[in-house]
Structure formats: C-alpha cells, structure tokens
Amino acid sequence: MSDAVSELRDVEVTVNGTVRRERVEPRLTLADFLRHTLGLTGTHVGCEHGVCGCCTVRLDGAAVRSCILFAVQAHGRRIETVEGLADGESLHPLQEAFSDHGALQCGFCTPGFLMTAIEFLDRYPDPDEEAVRDALSGSLCRCTGYQSIVAAVLDAARRLRQGG
Amino acid sequence: MTNLRPGLIGARVQRLEDPRLLAGRGCYVDDLRRTGALHVAFCRSDESHARILRIDTSEAARAPGVAAVVTAADLEGACRPLRATSRMPSYQATELPVLAGDKVRYAGEPVAAVLAESRYLAEDAAERVAIDYEPLPAATDPEAALAPDAPRLHEDLASNVIVDREFARGDAEAALAGAAVRVSGCFRMGRKTPAAIENRGYLAEYDEGRRRLTLHSCTQVPGIVRDALAELLDLPGHRLRVVAPDVGGGFGAKVSLYREEVLVSILARRLGRPVKWTSDRREDLMSTTQAFDEVVRAELGVDEDGAILGLRAEIVGDVGAYSVYPWTAAVEPVQVASFLSGPYRVPDYRGRVRAAATPKPPTGAYRGVGRPPAVFAMERLLDMAARRLGMDPRDIRRRNLVRDGEFPYRAPSGLVWDRAAFTGCLERACETIGYDELREMQAAARAEGRRIGIGLASYAELTGVGSRIAVAPGMPINTGTESAAIRIDSTGAVTATFGVSSQGQGIETTLAQVVAEELGARLEDVEIVHGDSAALSHGTGTYASRSAIQAGGAAIVCARSLREKVIEAASHLLESAPADIEVTGGAVSVAGTDRRMSFRELARAVYTEMGRLPREVRERVDLEATGVYDPFWGTTSPATHAALVEVDPETFEVEVLRYVVAEDCGRVINPLIADGQVHGGVAQGIGAALFEEMVHDPSGQLLTASFVDYVVPSAAEIPSMEVEHLETSAENNVGGFRGIGEGGTIGAPAAVANAIADALGVEIEELPATPERLFRLIGPGRRAAGARMETGPGGRGRGNRFTANQTNSGGRSESGSGPTRQSK
Numbered sequence: 001m002s003d004a005v006s007e008l009r010d011v012e013v014t015v016n017g018t019v020r021r022e023r024v025e026p027r028l029t030l031a032d033f034l035r036h037t038l039g040l041t042g043t044h045v046g047c048e049h050g051v052c053g054c055c056t057v058r059l060d061g062a063a064v065r066s067c068i069l070f071a072v073q074a075h076g077r078r079i080e081t082v083e084g085l086a087d088g089e090s091l092h093p094l095q096e097a098f099s100d101h102g103a104l105q106c107g108f109c110t111p112g113f114l115m116t117a118i119e120f121l122d123r124y125p126d127p128d129e130e131a132v133r134d135a136l137s138g139s140l141c142r143c144t145g146y147q148s149i150v151a152a153v154l155d156a157a158r159r160l161r162q163g164g
Numbered sequence: 165m166t167n168l169r170p171g172l173i174g175a176r177v178q179r180l181e182d183p184r185l186l187a188g189r190g191c192y193v194d195d196l197r198r199t200g201a202l203h204v205a206f207c208r209s210d211e212s213h214a215r216i217l218r219i220d221t222s223e224a225a226r227a228p229g230v231a232a233v234v235t236a237a238d239l240e241g242a243c244r245p246l247r248a249t250s251r252m253p254s255y256q257a258t259e260l261p262v263l264a265g266d267k268v269r270y271a272g273e274p275v276a277a278v279l280a281e282s283r284y285l286a287e288d289a290a291e292r293v294a295i296d297y298e299p300l301p302a303a304t305d306p307e308a309a310l311a312p313d314a315p316r317l318h319e320d321l322a323s324n325v326i327v328d329r330e331f332a333r334g335d336a337e338a339a340l341a342g343a344a345v346r347v348s349g350c351f352r353m354g355r356k357t358p359a360a361i362e363n364r365g366y367l368a369e370y371d372e373g374r375r376r377l378t379l380h381s382c383t384q385v386p387g388i389v390r391d392a393l394a395e396l397l398d399l400p401g402h403r404l405r406v407v408a409p410d411v412g413g414g415f416g417a418k419v420s421l422y423r424e425e426v427l428v429s430i431l432a433r434r435l436g437r438p439v440k441w442t443s444d445r446r447e448d449l450m451s452t453t454q455a456f457d458e459v460v461r462a463e464l465g466v467d468e469d470g471a472i473l474g475l476r477a478e479i480v481g482d483v484g485a486y487s488v489y490p491w492t493a494a495v496e497p498v499q500v501a502s503f504l505s506g507p508y509r510v511p512d513y514r515g516r517v518r519a520a521a522t523p524k525p526p527t528g529a530y531r532g533v534g535r536p537p538a539v540f541a542m543e544r545l546l547d548m549a550a551r552r553l554g555m556d557p558r559d560i561r562r563r564n565l566v567r568d569g570e571f572p573y574r575a576p577s578g579l580v581w582d583r584a585a586f587t588g589c590l591e592r593a594c595e596t597i598g599y600d601e602l603r604e605m606q607a608a609a610r611a612e613g614r615r616i617g618i619g620l621a622s623y624a625e626l627t628g629v630g631s632r633i634a635v636a637p638g639m640p641i642n643t644g645t646e647s648a649a650i651r652i653d654s655t656g657a658v659t660a661t662f663g664v665s666s667q668g669q670g671i672e673t674t675l676a677q678v679v680a681e682e683l684g685a686r687l688e689d690v691e692i693v694h695g696d697s698a699a700l701s702h703g704t705g706t707y708a709s710r711s712a713i714q715a716g717g718a719a720i721v722c723a724r725s726l727r728e729k730v731i732e733a734a735s736h737l738l739e740s741a742p743a744d745i746e747v748t749g750g751a752v753s754v755a756g757t758d759r760r761m762s763f764r765e766l767a768r769a770v771y772t773e774m775g776r777l778p779r780e781v782r783e784r785v786d787l788e789a790t791g792v793y794d795p796f797w798g799t800t801s802p803a804t805h806a807a808l809v810e811v812d813p814e815t816f817e818v819e820v821l822r823y824v825v826a827e828d829c830g831r832v833i834n835p836l837i838a839d840g841q842v843h844g845g846v847a848q849g850i851g852a853a854l855f856e857e858m859v860h861d862p863s864g865q866l867l868t869a870s871f872v873d874y875v876v877p878s879a880a881e882i883p884s885m886e887v888e889h890l891e892t893s894a895e896n897n898v899g900g901f902r903g904i905g906e907g908g909t910i911g912a913p914a915a916v917a918n919a920i921a922d923a924l925g926v927e928i929e930e931l932p933a934t935p936e937r938l939f940r941l942i943g944p945g946r947r948a949a950g951a952r953m954e955t956g957p958g959g960r961g962r963g964n965r966f967t968a969n970q971t972n973s974g975g976r977s978e979s980g981s982g983p984t985r986q987s988k
Contacts, residue, residue, distance in 0.1 A: 042188020
C-alpha cells in the first residue's frame, strides 16, 4: 500500500446538522464512513457499485450514492441521512406516507428510497406517477413491487404541499 | 387504526415494524459493532472445476492488520462433515466443505479466508493469497453432465446425477397417442438469483467464560442453523444461540445453511474474538443459492374439446455443484415434476426428473421453488393447445380446472388439493381485467399494427406444509410444525415468542394481530419476539409460505390456552363464574357489570399481591402458555394471473400494461401486508420473465456478476397491479389461513410469457423474453412485416419513461444474452 493511500486525512462534515471531524483513509467510502466511523447505520449498502440506491444520502442537498464516493470528497460539505428525517419520535410526512401505504417490507432499501424521494419532492413538489417512477428507477426494492412506494411518494407530495 | 375490536384479524393495520425501519433505527447484521472484531475476506475460486495444487498464504499473513489466514487444511477436524441427507431413492448426497480442499467445483467457491482488523485490510491481504489451479474438464451443460462418461464433479459419487425420480399415474403414452391434439415444447426459465437487497452477512462471537457461541445471521431459519451447528460443532443448544435480527429480504436465498456461517462460528470460537463477514454484491451473485434452472421437455395431449388427456415430461435440473443443507439439490427439480400438472384434472401423467451436478453455484430455494418453471411449462402448453384448437385460453382453463365438487382432488404426483377457489380465481381475474373487452380492444389494436397480448396463468401451490408431508423427503429436520410461547409478565405486558423469523413479511404485525384478537389484548400491548433460537425449544423459521399458517396457528392455540388462565384468575379476583368473564381490549371484566381489571392490575394481583388468589390457583395460573401447531397436510393456495402486454415491433421491448391477480389465501390477516406480498412476488416474476438471467459461459464463468448485468427490475418496469383476494375458508387449519408469500412469483412468468406469445403469434419457450430472444424468435420475414405494420412513432404512449439515464436499456450485454442496465 502506498503512502498516498494510507496517509490519513482530516474530514470535517456536517451530518444532520452536527459537525463531525474524523481522520480517515482516503479510500474510505462515504457509506462506510457514515456507517462504521460515525455509527449512522441507517444508511445501507446493497451493491457497492452504485446501482441499487440503498446508500443514497444528500450531499449539499443533492441525492448521491455514498458507496461510490469517498469520505474525503465530502470534506467541508453538508450531509443528510435517513436518521435526520424524523423530528424526534415524530416521523416526517414522507415516512408516514410510507407506513400508511405499506411502502416498506424488509426496510433495507427504504432509507435510499426516502432520501431519493425527499430530494425529488423538493425539486418537483407536484409530480405525476410517471415522473415518480422515473425518479425512483435508480433504486431497487425487491419486496414491494414499487406500487406502494409510488403511491406513498405521491401521497407525501400532497401532504407536503398542504403543509405536512 | 389500532385497537380495533372485534376483528383485529383482517384489519388493515399499519405495520408495527415501520417506525424503527423508517427512522433508520433497524438493526441488520452488518449494523452490529463489536470491539475487537475480525473481518473476513474470502479468496474465491476463479476456476469452475479445478484441482488446487498449491495455496501460498505467507505473504497475506504478513500483511498489515491480518490476524489469520485460513484454508481447508487449517479446518481439519474443526467440525463434522456437512451433508444434506435424504431418504429419497436414487439421491446422492454431496459433502459441502467449509472451504474447498483438493478441488474447486464452481467459480466463486471459497478457498481461503483472511481475517483482519478491518474489511479493507482483509481484502488487501486476500489479494496476496496465491492459489495455483490445474483446470479440469467440466460439463457445464446439464444434459451433457448426465452422460455416463461426462467429467465427474464429485469423485465419490457414481455419476453427476444427484437424483433421478419419476412420478406417474395411468398411461401417459397411451393417452397422448389417443389425443386429438398434441403440443410440446422445451421450456427453460434461465437461472435466477433471489437478489435480496441485503447481502448475506454473519457475526459470530464466543463468550470464553461461559463457553457460549452466538451467531448473528441474516438467515431465514435460525432454528435450523442452530440445530445444524450444534451437530457440526458438537455444542448443546444452551451454549449455541442463533439470532436473526432485522433481515433485508430473503426469498429463499437465506433459507439454507451456508459455509460462511459455519466458518465464522468455528473461527470465533477458535480465536476468542468476534468474527464478522459481510458479503459484497459480486460475492452474493456468485455464492448465494440460485434457482429455476431446469430444462423441461413436456408434451400435452387434449381431446377435440380441449380436455386434458395426458401429460408427460422429461425434466433436467441444473442444480450446480453441491446439495444445499438441509433442502438438498433435489428440492427444486423434484417440485417441477410433482407440481407440473397444476390445478387441472390430468388423468394420465408421467414426469421424470433428473438433477445434474454442474460446476456452477449451488441452487436452492427461491420464491416458488419449482412451481415457477412448472407453471411456465404447463400454462404455455395449455395456450399452445388452445391455439391449435382455435379455442380461447380462458375456455381451455375453464374446461380443465378442478371444479368445486371435485375436492379433495388428488393430483397425479400424489399431491392433494383441498377445496379452494380454483375456478373462482380464473373468473375473478378475467372479470377484473375486463377480459372480453380486452379481446375486442386487442383486435382493434392489431388492426393498427400494435402488438398487444393477453396472458393468463392459473396455478395451485401447497402452503403451510404440515408434518405428514414434510417428512416425505426424509430430511433430518422437521418443517411441519411451529411453536409459540405467550406470557403476560408482572407489568401486564404481553410477549409472544415464535420460532419463525421475518425478512420483511411483517410478521411482528400479523402475529400481534392474531395474538391480540385471540387473547383479548390491545395490539400495542403485544410484543412479538422472533428470530432467536434461544427463545424457544424448537422452531425452524420462515419459508415456503408457512408463517401465517404454522406460526399463526401456534399463536391461536397458545393464546387460547393463555386466555383460559386469564379467565380463571379473573373469575377468582372478580368473584364471578368463568363463563361470565370477558377478556377484551387488554382487560378482564364481568359481563353486564362495571367490574373490570386491566391486564396490569390482573398481573399485579397474580404475581405480586400475595393473598389475592388462593395458593393453589397462584401455582396453577402463571399467565404463561406454550403451544405447538401442526397443519398436518398443508393448505392449497390457488390463483389466476392476467397480464396485458405490448411488444414494441421495432425494439422488441415488452411493456406490461396491466396486471391482475385473483388469489385465494383464505382468511386475510392484514390486507396491507397481503397485497404487498402479491405485489412483490409479481415483480420478481416479471423480472424472471423479462430481465433476470444468471449467464454462465461454457467454461462455467459467471458473466452477470453485477447489478448492471443481472437486471433486477425498477419502478419504471413494474406496472401497478390489481389484486383480488377470494377468501375461501380453509377448514383444514385452525386460523383458516392459506399461504401467500410465494404465489406472485409462481404465476407471473407464465402469464407474461403467454401474453407475449399472444401478442406476437409465436411460442415462447425460453425466458427471460429479452428483446434479443424475441428478435431471433420472430424471424426476419415477420420482422419486416412488423415494421410495416407499425403506424409511427409514439405509438406506445410512454416513450419518455425510458429516456432517463438510470433505467434499463433493454439492450444486450456483449458477453451474454441478458439485458443490461446503463450506468447510473
């Protein structure tokens, strides 16, 4: 291993509003950094090659796949993970809609869908079904057949437009 | 929506699991952190069939952070041999080594394990393990592997034929000879993988003080894994605990005992440190059990009215390199043969099935187990016969489905169908999709050059298989029963413990509904414990559409006996006859009075406030009960699926426009969850029909080792579905439940295939029906005609669905026939 790979670097990020500073290897993925360095295990890893979408988090607001980013790339930036969605015990309207519609079963892909959908709804608050399916098509769910997830996102859009 | 009385069973209750999973507070195996844990990386074979000449671990052992490098030589005597045994005649068991020893038998087989302080360091060091192989000849084609002179995969076996069985009734050859119409085909679904989104992962830890081993596993079957490890490692059950925490999908992938589970257990005990392995996706695609890989050559004979006279089949299962524990490699191909006749009256049948060991990853259970290929073949044959007779596909099914007065019906393989909505599902599915109107619409669309097809598929499966049938294959385990223990503790809280476990089925909710209703508790007062082998004396897990029937049945039996104790205590405390005691809403009361105690008050009186009850009552009424439930035979779950598809005449891309399922799962416990089971099952079936295929090249190398190449469908490919539940009462089990978990995947490949065949006027015998396969199938002359028939661009209406960069391209991979996914 060359020094360039093993030499630790400082990373400072704001995760769900809290500033975190760690020294990490440059090759540490952002997903592993969140999960294993910071202990935020709500972000899941399903493929480690950027296809399944489980590991989606927001980086300066944009939905990104944390399994194909390095932690050092997030230095100085703002990260939101699924742990930041709810307000204490009170779930976010999108989370509530997921539960109402049965939009999760095993829950493993769910954090990725939530973080993808929340960014999408920020940009497109009044989408139609086809747009929702398009927006979610970068995430894989093996349990639900997607129907309930699509319904939940459309319902969440209505709730959010009405002020949550 | 909670606290509904009466009728918690059947209520659309929100899942109790949801808040923690939605908040990112679930706990899957890889989320577990242990101080001092060692992380495993495997060196896996890159040869499909080869002798191992030399393994050099010296450089890896010196790499940073490495604690140990382990090969088969280091494991000698570490555990008893692992073999899936069976009393099935002709079955040949294979020994499954923890790590490959002299030979490797598929590309991806683990050869060495590196243990290091982090997964990164373990993977670094794994690259420094040098393994020399001498490649051996290999028969990767299953039919070639059957030949007596084929290169033998297991030297200690007489041949590559793992099992050779025949099911027969009557004289199928004579029946076929006398048939007005005979149709035949060679049907292949292609090898699939369950592809649970959570890869497999295990964490073992050993308490040296108490000499106790705990394995945290993503398994579907903690009870089976515990019992097997107890044998392999020679440990008593109280020193060996297997816990399945939150599990990210299973679908059969996590229902077998894996060698990685055995390895981390051995090494945690040997090294005295926690040992953890988390698979990556590439490893999962190479090493998790695969399925549906049969060649089904089948022939059906019908009379001039379409009535089935005879059916015969030669089935060859490409079962891969090893027989999985405990199910054996026979589990799937044998079910193809035993279920082939479907929900129909088939007087004469002969089905021979052989399972061929090939140098590919082992096959095992996957949602539907054998039924998807069986139903694909049979439903295609029925449509082929209908086409030859000029008969409508619905009519040929009406003609042949087992009818209401004919139950119990003994299928030719010996399976017995109990009364269920066979014809009812067909009629309901056709009504719901508007079959007659669709036929008219289809005729009009065809006139415009559009290629629209309607496909039906009917099937029946046996769910909640009880002890009478479960013993038949002669496995060393009992899958027929499940047990439950329910207690009201000294705070009045209700805890109900089960041997099943959840991989997303929502059983914390459905079982709580059953317990709450039967006990008279409030839903929110019931906590369901599952997935922990230490919690009960015996249990197996969740598979084969059994949890509602077996665990639901145990919940009922157990809750009823606890309720009797509650009533006895209450009758003393409320000074009333037991017959006047009501238990409801988490309280006991005397009918027609205001005398009432909450469970909390009752529990205090029973456990704490000595003197409230006579001594002999306190000693007898402990507010705990256990129960075992055995459905003995099992329960039939039938369904009909109806699909409407359109095939693009230029790209041959298939779009599923509408999808209807009419199914009979008996009494629905929770419609939200039941619908979700159907939706998810159908999505996997559509994936199997159109996209998913494990492609191995002729040397046995996997060409689809990523999610770019093995295409799991996304929200853009799966349509909305309409689900109809016909709740025919199931008198043969205490809850009246029929299994629902697998059906969607059983019916969908056949329904979609029939719809494509209907759209294009060709016979579909091979899945997935990729654009390339359809292009080749339809032939150049018809392709030209199709292009002329096309009226212009935009005819499909949803063109922009496929313009985003993150969806399926529908194209071809360079290396195989599977479709590919564009990079994201």
